[in-house]
Amino acid sequence: MRKRGIYIALGGLVIVFVSFLTAMTLVSNTGISNSEFSISEMMKGMxxxxxxxxxxxxxxxxxxxxxxxxxxxxxxxxxxxxxxxxxxxxxxxxxxxxxxxxxxxxxxxxxxxxxxxxxxxxxxxxxxxxxxxxxxxxxxxxxxxxxxSKRFSGPNSPLTKTVLPIAAAGMLLIIGIISTIVGGIILVVDYKKKNSRFN
The missing domain is CATH 2.60.120.380 (Jelly Rolls)
Known part of the structure; x- marks a missing residue:
């Protein structure tokens, strides 16, 4: 059986894991507590x-x-x-x-x-x-x-250091989920093709 579906799905899962871990690390570095999301804390200095x-x-x-x-x-x-x-x-x-x-x-x-x-x-x-x-x-x-204010557009602004990386991690998370789904579909299709050859 072709393994392309497995590879794509596994790649998607890896992307999901890495992007989720990145987002959680960025959020935890802002000092935000688990019970309360604070924009002012996340965007400290803005x-x-x-x-x-x-x-x-x-x-x-x-x-x-x-x-x-x-x-x-x-x-x-x-x-x-x-x-x-x-x-x-x-x-x-x-x-x-x-x-x-x-x-x-x-x-x-x-x-x-x-x-x-x-x-x-x-x-x-x-x-x-x-x-x-x-x-x-x-x-x-x-x-x-x-x-x-450079706090909105400068290379060291809170937007650049926090929001944009989290947004990028979110995009990677979406890509990872899509890759996992596509890999699963390909895996099912390849499995059905293999079974049809023996029927």
Whole structure:
């Protein structure tokens, strides 16, 4: 019987194992605990400011502030629900100390990010409302002028050192799974061909 299917399947399994091991090593090197996935920990050094983990009860609002009063043209900000479950959702409205509104953003995802143009220096309030049905814990992240920051595009940036290798490992994992399936199919086809010769 031809062994090409076995070789392809075994090669796929090896790729799956190596890519999975690589991804787990990269994640463990970030210092993330097994019980809680933290974007700010995984992307350590990428954000200028990360808030403390804060509990928000259903229909309640908590305000986080960011000082953009000097040398800030663009603000990259995001929110993560640390203990996310299905049906969790938040609404984030942005205002300043004068009560001017700068938009409202809703999300039912574990995390989301937005970019905000700063037209005038100010202290901005991010009013986070829990629109779900249970208490949640959230963390907000802020970065000034991301388009000018090497933390987003430099060779030693968190994106380059962490996210891209994990993405590459994910692609290898997919390739390995496909190779394993293809190898299994070829193995079955070759086995049937062999049996048909003796019938």
């Amino acid at each position: 954000f200028d400011e990360v808030t403390d983990k804060t509990q928000i009860d259903p229909e309640q609002t908590n305000t986080f502030s960011f000082d953009a009063s000097s040398d800030v043209n663009t603000l990259f900000w995001g929110l993560q629900i640390m203990d996310y479950e299905n049906d969790d959702s938040v609404s984030v409205s942005i205002s300043n100390i004068y009560g001017d509104e700068f938009g409202t953003f809703g999300s039912d995802q574990p995390a989301f990010f937005e970019t905000m143009k700063i037209k005038q220096p100010d202290i901005y309030s991010f009013n986070v409302k829990n629109t779900g049905h249970r208490p949640i814990h959230v963390v907000m992240m802020f970065t000034k002028n991301p388009e000018e």
